[in-house]
Amino acid sequence: MTLRLPKPRLPRRRRSRLxxxxxxxxxxxxxxxxxxxxxxxxxxxxxxxxxxxxPGAGIDTSWFTAGGPGRRPAVLLGHGFGGSKxxxxxxxxxxxRDGYAVLTWSARGFGRSGGQIxxxxxxxxxxxxxxxxxxxxxxxxxxxxxxGDPRVGVAGASYGGAVSLLxxxxxxxxxxxxxxxTYWNLADSLFPQGVFKKLWAGLFFTTGSAGGTAAPGVPAAxxxxxxxxxxxxxxxxxxxxxxxxxxxxxGSATACGRFQPELCAMYERVAAAGTPDAxxxxxxxxxxxxxxxxxxxxxxxxxxxxxxxxxPLDQADAMARAIAANGAPVAVDWAxxxxxxxxxxxxxxxxxxxxWFDRYLKRDEGxxxxxAFRVSRSGGIDSTDGAVRLRxxxxxRYPGLGADPRPLALAxxxxxxxxxxxxxxxxxxxSSVPGVGGQLAAFGAGLSTDFPGQHARxxxxxxxxxVRITGAPxxxxxxxxxxxxxxxxxxxxxxxVGPDGRQAVLPHQLVAPVRxxxxxxxxxxxxxxxxxxxxxVQAGHRLRxxxxxxxxxxxxxxxxxxxxxxLKGPLAVPVAEGVRTASAGLPAWTWALxxxxxxxxxxxxxxxxxxxxxxxxGVRAADGAQPDPALAEVPLDITGLTKRYAKAQDRYAVRDxxxxxxxxxxxGLLGPNGAGKTTTLRMLMGLISPDAGGIRVFxxxxxxxxxxxxxxxxxxxxxxxxxxLSGRANLELYWRATGRPAEDAHMAExxxxxxLGDALERAVRTYSQGMRQRLAIAQAMLGLxxxxxxxxxxxxxxxxxxxxxxxxxxxxxxxxxxxxxxxHLLSEVEQSCTHLVVMDxxxxxxxxxxxxxxxxxxxxxxxxxxxxxxVTVAKVAxxxxxESAVACEEGLLVRLDGATAAGLVAELVxxxxxxxxxxxxxxxxxxxxxxxxxxx
Numbered sequence: 002m003t004l005r006l007p008k009p010r011l012p013r014r015r016r017s018r019l020x021x022x023x024x025x026x027x028x029x030x031x032x033x034x035x036x037x038x039x040x041x042x043x044x045x046x047x048x049x050x051x052x053x054x055x056p057g058a059g060i061d062t063s064w065f066t067a068g069g070p071g072r073r074p075a076v077l078l079g080h081g082f083g084g085s086k087x088x089x090x091x092x093x094x095x096x097x098r099d100g101y102a103v104l105t106w107s108a109r110g111f112g113r114s115g116g117q118i119x120x121x122x123x124x125x126x127x128x129x130x131x132x133x134x135x136x137x138x139x140x141x142x143x144x145x146x147x148x149g150d151p152r153v154g155v156a157g158a159s160y161g162g163a164v165s166l167l168x169x170x171x172x173x174x175x176x177x178x179x180x181x182x183t184y185w186n187l188a189d190s191l192f193p194q195g196v197f198k199k200l201w202a203g204l205f206f207t208t209g210s211a212g213g214t215a216a217p218g219v220p221a222a223x224x225x226x227x228x229x230x231x232x233x234x235x236x237x238x239x240x241x242x243x244x245x246x247x248x249x250x251x252g253s254a255t256a257c258g259r260f261q262p263e264l265c266a267m268y269e270r271v272a273a274a275g276t277p278d279a280x281x282x283x284x285x286x287x288x289x290x291x292x293x294x295x296x297x298x299x300x301x302x303x304x305x306x307x308x309x310x311x312x313p314l315d316q317a318d319a320m321a322r323a324i325a326a327n328g329a330p331v332a333v334d335w336a337x338x339x340x341x342x343x344x345x346x347x348x349x350x351x352x353x354x355x356x357w358f359d360r361y362l363k364r365d366e367g368x369x370x371x372x373a374f375r376v377s378r379s380g381g382i383d384s385t386d387g388a389v390r391l392r393x394x395x396x397x398r399y400p401g402l403g404a405d406p407r408p409l410a411l412a413x414x415x416x417x418x419x420x421x422x423x424x425x426x427x428x429x430x431x432s433s434v435p436g437v438g439g440q441l442a443a444f445g446a447g448l449s450t451d452f453p454g455q456h457a458r459x460x461x462x463x464x465x466x467x468v469r470i471t472g473a474p475x476x477x478x479x480x481x482x483x484x485x486x487x488x489x490x491x492x493x494x495x496x497x498v499g500p501d502g503r504q505a506v507l508p509h510q511l512v513a514p515v516r517x518x519x520x521x522x523x524x525x526x527x528x529x530x531x532x533x534x535x536x537x538v539q540a541g542h543r544l545r546x547x548x549x550x551x552x553x554x555x556x557x558x559x560x561x562x563x564x565x566x567x568l569k570g571p572l573a574v575p576v577a578e579g580v581r582t583a584s585a586g587l588p589a590w591t592w593a594l595x596x597x598x599x600x601x602x603x604x605x606x607x608x609x610x611x612x613x614x615x616x617x618x619g620v621r622a623a624d625g626a627q628p629d630p631a632l633a634e635v636p637l638d639i640t641g642l643t644k645r646y647a648k649a650q651d652r653y654a655v656r657d658x659x660x661x662x663x664x665x666x667x668x669g670l671l672g673p674n675g676a677g678k679t680t681t682l683r684m685l686m687g688l689i690s691p692d693a694g695g696i697r698v699f700x701x702x703x704x705x706x707x708x709x710x711x712x713x714x715x716x717x718x719x720x721x722x723x724x725x726l727s728g729r730a731n732l733e734l735y736w737r738a739t740g741r742p743a744e745d746a747h748m749a750e751x752x753x754x755x756x757l758g759d760a761l762e763r764a765v766r767t768y769s770q771g772m773r774q775r776l777a778i779a780q781a782m783l784g785l786x787x788x789x790x791x792x793x794x795x796x797x798x799x800x801x802x803x804x805x806x807x808x809x810x811x812x813x814x815x816x817x818x819x820x821x822x823x824x825h826l827l828s829e830v831e832q833s834c835t836h837l838v839v840m841d842x843x844x845x846x847x848x849x850x851x852x853x854x855x856x857x858x859x860x861x862x863x864x865x866x867x868x869x870x871x872v873t874v875a876k877v878a879x880x881x882x883x884e885s886a887v888a889c890e891e892g893l894l895v896r897l898d899g900a901t902a903a904g905l906v907a908e909l910v911x912x913x914x915x916x917x918x919x920x921x922x923x924x925x926x927x928x929x930x931x932x933x934x935x936x937x
Contacts, residue, residue, distance in 0.1 A: 044068045046094045058116030062106040065097040072144040074152040074362035075102045075137045079161020083208045085112025102142045110259035118260045130168040150174045154358045170293030177361035179354040181304040184312045185320040188285040192277040195516035197556040201311050206268045275556040294323040300330040302357040306339020310433045314533035333399045335376040374399040376535045394582040402473040402533045405578045408571035411459035417567040418457035422550035426557030430549045433510035449507040456549035472575030473533040480520045484562035487521025492552040493529045496545040508536035632700035636788045636819040637662040641694035654680040656843040667814045669834035670823040677843040678823050714786035724766035728776050751782040791822045807833040846932045863893040864918035
């Protein structure tokens, strides 16, 4: 989320006097700090920090350049509300390496800048940007379009995105902009359809009121109004109230904290009343980009988040339509994330911003600025980490929010439905939680709640085909209210309801508020524009329109009332036929196989003869890249496997490890933490490469992307599931993401082995931990892989669930397949595994059948009369032919290395050790402790 709580700041030192008539761009912090950093041959980035004097405040800035001398376009990067210039440093450095001169700054009242927060007041924050443009025009590194006119673009997210729009409207020297997840009309954002968005507004003003002073050492100048900078269109009229803020002084201690007093007074007035007034709307609108809509005539890349209840997609729609009407190039990008979920595509967006500036600042005609409209969509589940994949859909033109409407009939049990607005508006329905709602929605775990008696519900018939909603659905309702003033406050949302009627998903957790006036008596018709979304509704699902009297994020009337609503037509669903989802990328093997064949053919043609250079058939004999026919029926053969991580110096994660696993075995991979088990499994699955040695699965060497890995199923630590989908739907979605034919999944066989029964048809969010683990095992078993790898499959399970998991593994191996399980539950390994591999500190300690390892061999349990003393353990461990001795509850575990059991007993008697019995021990736990006790 862009909005964040401010860091604690020290009190500002008292100014001894005002510096009257100070020049707007005088430098108060001389030569700044220069830093450089580069890697991989990239040019070093130099950063210079300095404070620039502005009327009423010192503005903290950072200047980034890279490469040699010469002029280049400039970019101004703004930050989000509650942040500072440091938040955009990484992007600034990347742009500098791309050939731009980049200036970042902390806006008034944030970071180490002085002044008061004016919510992008044209008389202050916007003028500050124009003064920064003045500063750029004087820099020798910056390309000029004319005297005092630098080639400059402005970008930023949220608060910084709005100032980029305002800068383009007020300063004609701005050449291109790239606003992200921001507002067009702040009054419409905080007072949508006349309803007060109380939670988000509260967060805004609480954040800004957290401190009331500027950073120490950042003086403010006199002359708060100052002269308008060169190239400015002079926003004097829009800055009413700014002078009062400047007169109050940045260090004044008021309840407003860092906000200008008129903003604080406006918020307190609206929050107390629960409804916005005309004066509040006027104040916010004058500070919004919409106030200069007709003057923004520069190329604009508009990026808006889909998970954003603060600045929804309708804000981007309004700015796109206005700027396009001025004749400027516009591209619209609906990205994954937003204020409610964080920007999940931050790097992609930054790359697109850079390309946009390449085209319109560098004037590179070949720069790919992307489509006129792009939207990010879910593209299945990543089988490696369970994350939701994203795929882009694009259109040759921006469709708007109501393109290609498709009517869907809605119905209710009664023609009219009556519901109540409770006294005080409590309890309130829940649609989203600021800052986290989108994160929950991305994984289908939304917390939407509608209380009985407080809402009306209308539902469609099951859809005959898939429908992709792209835009804002609309519906007309007839509304009657019993409120004293005849008004009604309603909250409308559309759910995607599963076939069973119980699984309801609220796309992106968004709701549309509306205040309906003059609805008393006979009532009135009102058209509801629902939240704009991009959401796929599957065939067989229904759409459910819910109209509620309350919502937690908004202020509802305090007086009780009842509302009656009825439908006046169908639900119009925009489908945007011209927006097409990009096809999924081809699996790597579809191009790797032909390429590999071509490379192999070239190697064969150019190979030397045997005996001349050691090459045979173009492949080194030591490479081991060819399949070994002798191992074609062996599930796993590991030989001399070695791996050392770069920072581990002389310590090996795995060293000279060799063992073999045969068909039908359930192999337990054991070892203490740091033994190298996880590293071994990662190499086995091709996730990392060994330094030496080899791994062969059914005779084929394992490499990243090896085809033989299609015969391997893996469950490592946990699997990611979409909680709102059923278990079966999750498995089907996962298998589709692999790109393999549905008939190859062997879904029925895998599910029968997992034994989930009727739970498969329930939402995963209702599963117990044990059921989730079994569903994860079923996912790993899809396709019935010949080799199944399970890492800690019993984590978090209770004893009955552990027993069920044990049965799953045994049933799977009974069909002639092979299971490798890594676990710390030694008692379970002893009961479910047929063979063991014990590792310690990267080395093989022992491998063999469970019975062989636990049944004695060179390990004996010595029972003693009385407690085991440390001196006794030391004496026994020092005996010739004894490898190790470890005390345990039953006595002494002794591992022999040449000595016999009879010889050990004789030595114990000689040492006067009170022996009561000697025999092979039968517990894996004891054997395990003995095996790792003497390793170095």
